Amino acid sequence: MEHEKRYFVLIGTMIAQIGLGTLYTWSMFNKPLGHLHHWSIEQVALSFSITSFALAVSTLFSGKLQELFGAKKVVAFCGIVLGIGLIMAARMDSLDALYIFAGVVVGAADGIAYMLTLTNCIQWFPDKKGLIAGLSIGCYGVGSLIFKYINSYFLKSFGVKSAFLYWGICAFALVFIGALLLKDAKVDIKSEMSNSKESIREYNRAELFKSPQAYLLFIAFLASCLGGLYVIGVAKNVGTQLAHLNAANAGTAIVIVAIFNTVGRFVLGSLSDKMSRTKVSAIAFAIIAVSSSIVLFVQLNFIWFLISVGGIAFAFGGNLTIFPTIVGEYFGLKNSSKNYGIIYQGFGIGGLLGGVIARMMDGLRPTFYLVLAMSIIAFIIMLLIKVPKEKTQIANMRQK
DSSP states (O other): OHHHHHHHHHHHHHHHHHHHHGGGGGGGGHHHHHHHHTOOHHHHHHHHHHHHHHHHHHGGGHHHHHHHHOHHHHHHHHHHHHHHHHHHHTTOOSHHHHIIIIIIIHHHHHHHHHHHHHHHHHHHOTTSHHHHHHHHHHHHHHHHHHHHHHHHHHHHHHOHHHHHHHHHHHHHHHHHHHHHTOOOOOOOHHHHHHTOSSOOOOOOHHHHHTOHHHHHHHHHHHHHHHHHHHHHHHHHHIIIIISOOOHHHHHHHHHHHHHHHHHHHHHHHHHTTTSOHHHHHHHHHHHHHHHHHHHHHSOOOHHHHHHHHHHHHHHHHHHHHHHHHHHHHHHOSTTHHHHHHHHTHHHHHHHHHHHHHHHHHTSSHHHHHHHHHHHHHHHHHHHHOOOOHHHHHHHHHHHO
């Protein structure tokens, strides 16, 4: 019976992740929202930077909230808050209010529900961690891709205020319905030990901070998010400024990035169940290094442009799928939401870092140099990193 329940949890997780992923269509609203309130696009766009940062920070609290209230109640409440935040976004008359509702409130609701549904679902499938993470996070990407067209229709047909209203209702419905199918996973330690070559030592947050592997994984994850989030934000600008494409051709990068990002989650997630997850991640970082090198050192035309931004998006999506499973294998599944929440702070920092460097250096290229350097460092980390010694010793004892 418990075996059958986990598939309902998977379906609920996928539905909720589609609703949560709609957040990544925000850039479509920058211009119309700016026109509505006579704000600059830069002022409106800052709200999404705040959203990304709030999303990352909020993941730190998902594990504790699940312990207190359970996955179903927390995710359902996040769905309500997410819907209200989006509906209210277009009705805010001041930038400060926009930053609070569309930034902090929406970001926190999205981040808590994202982390909780993902890690809870992985706990239900300790035998298929990579595939399940790929399906879950892949649906987040699918939500972004589908709602690029749905929200575009809302904007053209009903205007920006009504578009936010309908978007908020859709996001709420998807997350709330998905939450109704959720059930808290009970991590079966003995079962996991028998099905894993790793030890099942469960690290708490204090012990995580004492592990060198945690810091190495954080650096690598930050490197992936730096490249991926930066490309998501500036793909069209790379096309017009560096590849010298017209706006229409450069705009195709938005769709290419969304597609490759989603495909990477499914492909690399599934592949990580068949070979070493750290080696699959190393391959992803090699792709980021090659792709950023193309941007920096190759005379970009339309094809090279799509290959470069698509490659970074593909690898970024794959790493988003692989890293939660690596954290679970290295530090245990019981506290995976809390522990991955620490590593996930690289998402918020990486998202802010790319834009800050571009603004300070007044150009796109400097950030890509940093992406190249950090992807090479991350590639080396993922090739050489080993399971914590204590876990290896326990695994060896079990084999004897």
